[in-house]
Amino acid sequence: MTGRTPYLRIEHVSKSFGDFQALKDISLEIYAGEFVCFLGPSGCGKTTLLRAIAGLDIQSAGTIIQNGVDISALPPSQRDFGIVFQSYALFPNLSVADNVGYGLVGGKLSGAEIHQRVGDLLAMVGLTGQERKYPSQLSGGQQQRVALARALAMSPGLLLLDEPLSALDARVRQHLRAELRQLQRRLEVTTIMVTHDQEEALAIADRIVVMNEGRIEQIGTPIDIYRQPEASFVADFVGQMNFLDVEHQSDNVIRLGDAILEIGAGKFSRSGSATLCIRPEDIQIRGVVPGQANSVPATIELMEFLGSFCRAELRLVCGRRLQADFSINAMRDLSLAPGQELTISLPADRIRLFPAQTNVARHHG
Template identity: 60%
Template sequence: MSESGAGGETDRTVYLRIEDLTKKFGGFTALKDVTLEIYEGEFVCFLGPSGCGKTTLLRAIAGLDIQTRGRVEQAGKDISALPPSERDFGIVFQSYALFPNLTVTRNIAYGLENRKASRAEIAARVTELLDLVGLPDQGDKYPAQLSGGQQQRIALARAIATSPGLLLLDEPLSALDAKVRVHLRHEVKDLQRRLGITTVMVTHDQEEALTMADRIVVMNHGVIEQIGTPLEIYRLPATSFVADFIGTMNFVPGTVSGPDRVRLAGVDLACESDGLAEGTAVTVAVRPEDIVVQSVQGGEENAVEARIGEMEFLGSFYRADLVSEGLGEARLRADLSINLVRSQGINEGDPLSVLLPRERIRIYPGSAVRG
């Protein structure tokens, strides 16, 4: 099964291929020329803010909303024009969509009927699935008599009952309580690993995507911003949007001042400038946890003299505002561990030298960045 599969590998079978997919709703373009490959047995998350087109893409794969233009290929077969009933997938929705008037057993068996399976075979399969999702004794109950987490597990069982080649999950955990959600993440991921079923999950929750996915597809405004493993996405966000959307990021405006150098308001930093021409306006990004505050010598490369502004207590660490002449108007947020704050006796208003490690700095062309 896929360990954290890397994007560029070519030795694996492409199970789902999406080419130049465009979907328009009247004058609104929900998807713009989306191209994507998903490998067999892979768990892929579509991640993005609401309205980014991730659900539209999922529904296009399912055939529920047929694309305006483009191709969808599943297991080597062009399914672009097929209705959902002729495609091969199981689907789970945020609302579970369990049939309220049918028992759990009947819900799971729903897709098994009309398939030339005998009653006994169906019953056996239902029992097997109930065991699989860990609800062996709940077959005779109605959905309303189950908790949300239980209902979602039944929905999952129903979706995989027919052993589809592809499992589509549309924000399956969003309606659940926080604790149940964390618990179910593992269960779903575990189940997927055991079954080896190619899975696409739509979510707006980055934590969910980071913990569950083999690869994440970050989307915004109908286009794919980046495809990669959770680590790649977090460490090397390809665009300022991704950088901002995943985790917390400091953004400071600057200008390219030479090869691999940028200038902020009052300080020059060394970083990878990706061949950008001198004088280009850029945004410099660095994560709060990457800012080094311990044993920084003044005058060291990428060291910045700053003063501690407000400190926000967040349980396991402090998030501190750093004010510096070198940064101009911009503020940096740095994560300071409890330990550090205690041992160094850091207080609001204290001066502090911080280091922005060269390999942790990303720069993006343009200055239009939120936050």
């Protein structure tokens, strides 16, 4: 990404509401045409950051530069963005066409041009023929498209989406997610979407900004975020993750209870205790022989059938528990059942280590 000039630069932005610091020294760059997701639990500051970018709640300190212009202190009406809210905020007393054309009326365009533009926008979101309906006569998904068309009506340089999909039911959400992504690619409009749904962020974003307690925990592509979480918060928040307390043994070796595990070089240099992270689907059971490197004996305590796979709760000899995902095939081939003992392997390249004592961030879900 280096070498390109960022479209949006956020520099040392912080925001306080009274004593509460909602944003703590946020710095971030977003490039033209990118689709960026702000991801985090509720109260992490993601919406506050979005509203600061829009100028709806201007930050207490720090600079925001959009397209080379310092917009830090400008009111929303003097900034260049379109926005879709979770509630859509469609004007209930105006027809679909009037909603979409709301910002166009009173501008430079003639009535016929507005009509044309509104027609184009509605065609773009697949709502041709719905011009004269009122928002309450549309389904949730259709309302969301109207809100999107309205936000794009003025051809803004920046599209802001504040949890636009979370009011919809699961199927519509997945469908619209894909459409939104296609539309954004086609228009190449720089887009920021706020979401608390990690699956949504992984599926849709070019880059994800994971936030927690007013700070940025990690910025990266979905694969980076999932595979290489840089903080235990990210590891915990995105996807399923096992956390195990381990002791540091020597350079690339750690001890998990009685078992000795190798880890990749340079992952963890400090001695003492640490937290090991491994995803349930990364735990191997096929072709593992006792005594092999990174293998650990375990007992299946519980099995939960989840359709395409099975999630098992394993107990290690040292008493620690962890979750492992097994395919239905593996289950059948190895005739896995609760109470069974087996040997599992924790592959060195799938293990991540974090300093101990970060248990606070867990159970966020």
